[in-house]
Ligand SMILES: Nc1ncnc2c1ncn2[C@@H]1O[C@H](COP(=O)(O)OP(=O)(O)OP(=O)(O)O)[C@@H](O)[C@H]1O
């Protein structure tokens with residue numbers, strides 16, 4: 001097994017290498033999927049997750065139009081066939097007729113996790129007054145957590161990371177703070193975040209080790 005050393009510990013205990021994680025990222029956009037504009041959703045998701053996690057990540061990226069059957073089929077494929085532990089979607093959460101990502105997500109979910117959508121709307125209100133127009137939600141399917149994010153690329157870091165003060169201290173925690181423990185509870189890999197990007201929270205009894 002590969003190990004790294006926790007140099008901050010007096011006994012310099014070797015820490016296990018972070019577990020690999022398989023993450024699905026799905027950009028739902030009519031125009032980006034037909035090439036009318038460049039997709040900025042997938043790069044923004046990949047960039048933020050790579051900065052936030054110590055775990056080695058294998059990404060499963062998908063760029064698809066706002067078609068409910070295609071969204072549902074993609075989510076099922078990422079969870080059931082690709083065995084992703086986490087799937088993040090971006091786009092299609094608003095009130096326009098073709099915005100159907102939440103419906104497709106609920107259709108494939110076994111249990112809804114409404115707190116994610118509630119908290120993201122609260123965070124987004126600190127950035128934009130139209131935050132309440134996003135119907136974003138989250139669900140569990142099997143051993144995977146699926147979370148909807150709005151389509152505006154900058155909203156990805158805003159909702160996952162939250163709002164920080166000038167000193168870098170969190171003013172409003174982003175929703176990703178709750179993701180590692182949720183994935184523990186559904187039997188997925190142990191996710192370890194970089195505190196400078198996102199301080200994940202676990203009850204003390206669930207903390208296996210703290211990485212510097
Ligand atoms: N994947 C994307 N890449 C780049 N910019 C995007 C993307 N998705 C959305 N945006 C930007 O955010 C705005 C709001 O996103 P929204 O999901 O409401 O788009 P939309 O009007 O439904 O159109 P579309 O589905 O064709 O992207 C868009 O007008 C666009 O400027």
Ligand SMILES: Nc1nc2c(c(=O)[nH]1)N[C@H]1C(S)=C(S)[C@@H](COP(=O)(O)O)O[C@H]1N2
Nearest residue numbers: 091092093094124130134150151152155158
């Ligand atoms: N953090 C954040 N949340 C946001 C926004 C944003 O720019 N930043 N845009 C809002 C707007 S204008 C809309 S219409 C809804 C839905 O966007 P979507 O259809 O692109 O998912 O998300 C809202 N949530």
